[in-house]
Amino acid sequence: MSTEVLVFDILAVVAVIAALGVILARNPVHSAVALIVTFINLAAIFVMLHAEFLAAVQLLVYTGAVTVLIVFVIFLVKVDDLPEFYGGNPVQRIFALLIGLALLGEVAAAILTRSAIGASDIWTAEAIADAGGNAEVIGQVLYSEYVLAIQITAVLLLVGTVAALVLARPASATLPDRVKRTGLISLAHPRGADREVAAALPAGLEASRRGETSGVRFDDRGVILVDNAEAFTDQTAWGGDRLEGDD
Amino acid sequence: MEELTATHFLLLSAALFIIGMMGVLTRRNVIVIFMSVELMINGVNVALIGFAWEQNSMVGQSFALFVIAVAAAESIVGLGIIMALQRRIDTIDVADVRQLRE
């Protein structure tokens, strides 16, 4: 057994154990840590496969960006609320295990009987070294054969950004300015909302007056009481962009 | 198993892919499901790079690079959905998110 194989085996086993850790850990923070371990191991394996540039990307993008993003979200969500295992239904787990083993068997059978191997290209380790290293070559390849793909990926990332913007930004940002102004002024008003402002509020607040949604209450003087500004502006009951009586 | 062959990498890739899949099937924490999918995608990357190594080609490596980029874009959207949902109903437990059903 060559050293290479030994190193690979160690890295692979650690990666697989860490991967199992991701799906078995009760605490999602532990899962995230296990994921990082897997990624780092994979980066090392990529180096063995003469993919140094990808190894770097793996570390930077995955271990760096994605995992940090995930951990960030985990901490945004109250950790106490994080659900545990899908504990209610062990049948599901048994099924999953059986399915996983069956699929592993099928894929392994395909791997072990594999004879269809694509024709060899020119990029042997020596050729790459001659051409100036992995990063140099992959850069050349990307900007010659894969220009179109790079452009599309750029657009794809833009789509992702727009999507995240739509989903994650607070609703108040999209409300018409006037609603925002009246709403916030009334909150800042020393005596709460005056009648005029209250009359101009959307019909949906009437629903909250009846106690159908939490977060906004009216006291007997007609003053709007809210827990925080977010609770006030992020009401389901705003009912569209227009104010009642706007037209 | 004297020499390092593509079979090694492919088996590793299959293992990661299927572990990730089982994670998707068993976990109910949206974020962990999400991490499991990342595992699957990494399994794919191992396969791609393994093939590229075997064939002395750059195609697999380039492909893997784009897969990583796509995964990044997906994670932005996914985390956006998770944030919106969490803000809305204060949970990231998929078992709680089942108003849509028969």
Next chain:
Amino acid sequence: MSDLLFLIPLLPLLAATINFVFGRRMADAQTAWLATASIAGSFALSLAAFGNQLDSDEPLTQHLYDWIPAGLFHVPLNLYVDHLTAIMLLVVTSVSLVVHIYSQGYMAGDPGFYRFFSFLPLFVFSMLMLVLADNFLVIFFGWEAVGLCSYLLIGFYFKRHSANQAAKKAFIVNRVGDFGFATGIMLIFWKFDSVVFSEVFARLELVSVDTLTIIALLLFTGAAGKSAQLPLFVWLPDAMEGPTPVSALIHAATMVTAGIYMLARMYPIVSASSDAMFVIALVGAITAFMAGSIALTQFDIKRVIAYSTVSHLGFMAFAIGVGAWVAAIFHLFTHAFFKGLLFLGSGSVIHGMHEEQDMRKMGGLRKYMPTTYWTFAIAAASNAGIIVFAGFFSKDEILVGGWLDHQYALTIIMFGAAFFSSLYIFRAVFMTFWGEERFDPEHVHPHESPRIMTVPLILLAIPAFAAGVVGLPPEDGWIHDFLEPAFHVEEHAEETASAIAIFQEGEEHAEEGHHVSTAMTITFFALSTVLAIGGLAIAYLAYVAKHPAFDPRAWAERAGPVYDLLYNKYYLDEIYERLIIHPLYWISENILWKIVDIEIIDGTVNGVAATVNYSSNQLRRVQTGFVANYALAIAIGAVIVIGIALALQSDLLG
């Protein structure tokens, strides 16, 4: 010209669509004029097409598009105008135009005005598609579409129960005929591998005469439904529940003649089977006689004319059956004008009498509504076959054709029917316009209809009087020269000797027609005239002069059971009721419903439905709402698909 053919049906369709969609928001006059203008456009184009055909033997065709282009079943949508179609186009568009104008007066103020003026052009569109078709599928489309429009228009006053009943009856009875027609078309497609007329005609020799007989009889079943032949004519008199202009256009001039047109169009097929020809002649003759005799006893003015229509359709069917198809089309041509006029005239009477239809409550109307009277009288004379009026020449040719075909007995029956024609129609004229005034002058103030209604009457009166000239000299007139090439062209185009041979059999009659001796012509002229004048005279004596020998009431009593038989329309409705509807009800209730339906069909259907529902309800439970379960489904599916495929298709196990 060929390139503009599509406009002929398109204009009415556009008008119908616009009126249907926007009619509610348009003024009544706008919808009416839009519809009328579209028909006028079609009429003008039809005239142009007719003019083109006048001095050309080459049919006009326009390929619109391939309706069903791929595979075994190639159906092009072509518009096709030969001499026969040209005449039909003229009839359809001209009568439609007149009726459209007339309806503006007749329907004024009706709440369904816009609806009426969207259905009516829609009908015209369908009828034109039927006429312009060059293959069986398109003709069937038109066939069904005119049926649908007829159904909609009969039931136009849908709040009236009887109108709904009549519409339903027309619908059901026509289904019987359509079923035969559709079966015939399927048989044709099966046997000839084509539904295009010219291709089918070219392959006639490939099929045995027995098969042709079956096809011809099936086609005739369709024609019998649409053209109200025995035993399917019961729907037509009831169809008079529709507005009168509809009766004039659809149930006298155009749609009901579609069956005759279809038989004439299919003449190469029909004439290839002498058995089928005889059946058609027989049914036509009996229909003509029976309907004529029923008309003698009816008191509702529209019903008299309706039975008259049935009788004359019988004449046309008889003409087809004896091989005188030119005479049939000739009669169709003249009949469209005089029968349309009769209906419009009766509509004018009904309008003037405040919706009274019973002739017993009319009388002496000629001084109140002179225009209606004179035009109605012209149409009646034409209907009766008084010499020099249009109907005389066309009817006479049918009788001659029957005689030449050696159907002596049937021809004699037809003479009887011709006599009835004169008798019942003048009975109607005299009862309505002559004699004492039997209406209640306190409540009814008869008046002439407005100009918008009388002008169309006058317009129609001209052809009702003079259209016969196209058939002069008798048996060899212009219409013969014009129509007979309709099939010659196809023959020469195909140049199939055997096809001609088969065709020749039918052609003989027409050939003979050219060699009618002058003596025979004169004899038939004289006979018809005597019968027609006789009918007129008897009607006059009975209803105007009140000659005691011809007192209708006394005759009715004397004839006793016969009169009852006629008055009750040969009890056909009752017979259907007893023989078909009751047993059907009984069978359906006791056997079909109680045993077959409840036990077997309900069992099966409910079983199937329950199984479907059950499985539906079970299967939907898969949808638990859990993402993990969904993913599991994908994973299980993947494992199964991969497993089976690897096992069966890969080299792993082999």
Next chain:
Amino acid sequence: MLPGLETVNPDLALLTPHLIILGLALLLLAIDVIVPRWRGAPMAYLTIIGYAAALVATLLMIDTNETTFNGMFRADDFSVFVNIIVLTAGILSVLISINYMTSRAEPGSMPVPEYYTLITFSILGTMIVGAAGDLLIVFLGIEMTSLAAYTLTGFARHRTTSLEGALKYFLLGLFASAILVYGMAWTYGATGTTNLTEIATELTAFDTAGGVEASLLLAVLLVIIGLGFKVAAVPFHMWTPDAYQGAPTPVSAYMSVIPKTAGFAAMVRLLVQAMAPLRDEWTIIIAVLAVVTMFFGNIVAIAQTDVKRMLGYSSIGHTGYMLAALAAFGASSDLNDDLSVTSLLFYLLAYAFMNIGAFAVVTWLQDRGRGVDVEDFRGLASQSPYAAVIMTIFLLSLTGLPPLVGFYAKYYVILATVDADLIWLAVAIVLASAASAFVYLRLIATMYFSQAEQPAPEGSTPFLGAGLITMVAGTVLVGVFSGQVIDLAQEWVEALTVPF
């Protein structure tokens, strides 16, 4: 320059439609910032104009059939047809969205500018799939379409069900994407290339006597499963009803056509173009999936009470018919006689008109304050006869009644299956259609034979009305002129085999 690499000298003219759509998307984003007053209707006008311009550019490219970017981009006639389908569907989707975005059908507000931007990006993704010449481009295009679709599903952020639909669609979509890209990796491993035509060439070299090499088959299967998810084939369909029900209605309409078109375009590119040498293997798998899908979708649709959910299941059923068309591929080695892809494309076009139409009527009711339950359709015929008639036309077309377009669509699929000697598949289509009649007729019966319980719907939705008229016209006219359309499609599909 390194050895083996070529300087890229792309012919950007071939990308004109794509560039127009990309420019439109960026313009819409910019307008949101620069001219906020244009939010709403002007933005929709702009979007429609942009799509129309792209459509014109597409039509100008008929018979171009060239590749650029080293074979990664194929501007062939197949891509032209895909562009026509998605741009038409895009225009219709926008038309039915305009009124909905400002109506009170959804709680809370929806960010209008991003809505049009995302639909535009999604269309761009589908167009990219249609013109892809490489596995990577297919993958990127599919992902672009999907990312936009996930977001649009969750667009009604103030309604939990909308976000729930988005979450499910997203998580499962991610799962399926991983499977798809795994299949692509295996394809690459076996053939050493990701170029579609080169894959076909490489695959021809393999000896398939005595069974196909397992790894090759695995590649095909993983691709089929991954794409099966995108087109909602059973058993990979589970997201469909939930996402359709949860999404805002115009989005459901859009989702039933555009991402599905992306999935089928990818199937054609991958299976028909690249894996044609393995067609004996994959056609049978697709055929079985087709039968399972059409029956499952139509049968489960029967028990639904939510119309959007019902249409979701019905869309699964229609996926079954489309898969059947694909399964008929390879009846003859000559694509000129092969109706399979042609009938698939025709079906997609037909489906765009009738299904978006059916959703549009649901939208129409929602804009007037009604719900989306079957009960909400009670007595519609007496209250709004035009809406009922229009809905009836769409439903009858979905059932497959002549002379509406749905009939022709099924007719050509059946013809294709018969040509391929798959009589059992043709019979299955007929039976499944009969079962589906239950679904649609029930809704028709509810509209016509029930007493209305709610007040007559009132309101004014001019854009939606225009969209409805367009779709009725399309449903009728595309049916009437199916001959021409199918001939064109047939002619264009031949471009698939041309290597150029």
